[in-house]
């Protein structure tokens with residue numbers, strides 16, 4: 031009990047303790063008072079010290095009488111002045127003690143104006159050191175009089191001489207002088223020699239200009255009598271002195287300048303001495319005094335030389351210097367591109383392209399003979415053996431009409447007993463006529479050889495595609511980014527799907543997941559499913575989509591519209607970045623010139639692949655055509671590229687609008703000439719031999735290519751290899767597209783309502799928010815179904831009409847009212 035009492039007592043008696051630092055800090059008032067006191071004290075001491083130098087001898091006898099009031103001293107501050115001066119000068123530091131009053135006054139000024147104390151400490155430190163040094167120096171050179179060195183200077187010098195001798199003392203003193211010059215005054219040998227050189231050149235210049243003025247004046251006065259004998263000069267002759275006046279002016283001006291400079295430098299030295307390092311900076315604007323030469327009485331003008339501002343590195347350059355260029359691949363930094371071993375080597379199987387001399391000779395003879403039958407003489411014939419066809423280039427005799435040979439296409443085919451003969455008359459840029467004859471034994475162009483080719487490996491393209499081999503066995507590599515969209519057509523079973531796989535494989539082998547994304551539309555559901563494994567690496571999808579590969583034609587509309595939104599957003603980004611295309615944009619982004627805080631981001635290319643476009647048009651019709659046409663027209667600059675494949679190249683599938691925007695086309699074998707014309711605007715595709723034999727055009731020439739063959743197991747291996755690696759958390763998300771909610775018919779039959787209608791109504795009424803995305807989230811629905819439910823809810827009078835970007839109004843206030851409404855319907 032007693033203990034408790036004590037503790038309470040202690041608690042009450044305890045006062046809050048102010049920290050020592052706080053107690054020692056002076057208030058502003060105290061600072062002003064103390065500051066002025068010290069300032070005046072310093073001045074008083076200064077006077078006392080000065081007068082001490084004159085009166086010390088007389089006053090010294092009086093000092094001993096100090097406490098005596100009758101004693102008097104000559105010192106300006108009387109007996110106390112004499113006493114203090116004697117203490118600091120005679121018994122202290124000698125003549126250098128004059129620094130003490132200066133330091134005291136300076137302290138007063140600092141306190142008065144509340145200036146930086148750190149600097150003041152510097153003054154005291156260096157001031158004391160200099161004082162000591164000067165006093166030791168005087169002790170060293172002036173031993174007789176104690177006034178110069180003071181007792182301290184004398185004793186320290188004595189001590190040093192005893193221990194390190196005369197030379198040692200000299201060296202130590204010199205060393206300290208150097209330390210002071212270098213550390214405090216910040217002079218280096220380079221600086222000193224530079225200023226010496228400057229002075230020297232200035233003097234030479236002045237001397238030369240003075241000489242010039244003298245010379246010209248002398249010339250002007252050639253006829254004037256020049257009095258040389260100074261003794262003959264009278265007061266009236268002062269006129270002749272004017273001859274030299276400019277020189278004098280010049281010299282006077284020079285002297286003024288020098289004085290000015292000297293004053294400045296003294297000022298600076300004083301500053302430096304007491305250590306005001308800021309004033310020592312080279313950036314201090316130098317002041318020049320210019321006086322008019324003609325009129326020396328003119329007002330002197332001060333010209334301040336402005337020190338140019340230092341150039342600051344721009345932010346992006348600094349960021350690049352600090353962090354390097356932005357690397358979009360960094361997030362999947364350890365990503366490994368698929369290896370070539372994943373692809374099958376078909377050359378082992380079929381031994382590469384073999385040239386059958388007998389076959390060549392036979393074909394040559396038949397061609398020559400057939401043409402002879404029609405009275406066409408050949409001057410020259412040459413064969414180029416390709417993987418599937420051999421090209422026979424013939425030069426007909428002079429006077430033969432090319433159209434005549436072209437018309438004999440079927441006859442030659444008949445005589446060669448071969449399908450797929452194509453006559454190119456003339457071969458563009460060659461001046462010969464080409465007859466393509468299929469080889470009896472065709473060679474598979476493996477994807478492996480197409481990928482491994484130096485042409486593909488060294489391709490400096492944005493989206494390189496290795497399509498296969500030309501007739502002259504060259505690997506054919508094109509840039510999808512330049513196409514900018516590709517239309518593929520061919521009858522069923524002619525190699526379209528293999529072609530699509532070859533295209534996708536090319537991109538997988540060359541592009542990092544950060545650089546390209548695929549939107550895959552596969553109505554056949556089986557062709558592109560293998561690519562599901564690389565969903566989080568390479569695929570793009572809508573936020574609410576369950577699977578990245580779109581197999582439902584109805585969903586394609588949303589994806590296409592979403593791509594249109596992405597396209598518009600990308601155009602905005604390009605506009606803000608003031609660039610014209612995605613390449614420039616990404617280069618600028620890599621160089622950290624675009625701020626991600628303003629919405630900028632690295633933009634990957636997006637490749638939209640639609641297999642079976644005809645099927646899509648049939649089911650979705652106009653709804654897909656519009657976004658496809660928009661994308662085809664505009665998307666090239668912002669990196670969205672379309673690859674559309676179709677079995678049926680009829681005009682209602684490949685419309686004029688689509689054809690106009692797809693200059694790059696690939697035609698596999700088609701069944702009729704008309705189909706060939708629909709795809710290529712010319713025949714030829716009907717004469718192909720199938721199995722990957724194709725014609726490629728990019729607006730002008732047709733190139734016959736044997737498409738690279740990539741089999742399903744190979745694609746599987748590649749996608750497994752990629753899919754097994756670290757991926758992004760999700761597929762690349764395309765912008766959400768909220769389809770047009772208005773305009774749907776509202777007379778929906780109660781029986782046709784969705785199974786989830788009641789649940790959806792409850793969700794909407796509970797949340798009092800009529801939005802399709804809410805239903806999507808809560809009921810885990812796709813967009814289309816949620817949209818349909820909203821329409822049904824509108825028809826039932828549960829939600830209001832479509833209101834643009836705002837959520838629909840909920841017309842039923844609570845669940846009880848909802849129940850009543852639904853019951854009334856029954």
Ligand SMILES: Nc1ncnc2c1ncn2[C@@H]1O[C@H](COP(=O)(O)OP(=O)(O)OP(=O)(O)O)[C@@H](O)[C@H]1O
Pocket residue numbers: 474475520521522523524525526527528529677721722723736737738739740
């Ligand atoms: N480049 C090629 N080299 C060798 N054979 C090929 C090549 N392309 C296709 N083939 C052969 O043709 C067959 C059919 O090819 P593919 O499946 O690509 O045809 P398709 O045009 O997609 O047919 P569909 O339209 O019916 O899907 C392949 O299984 C393959 O045997």
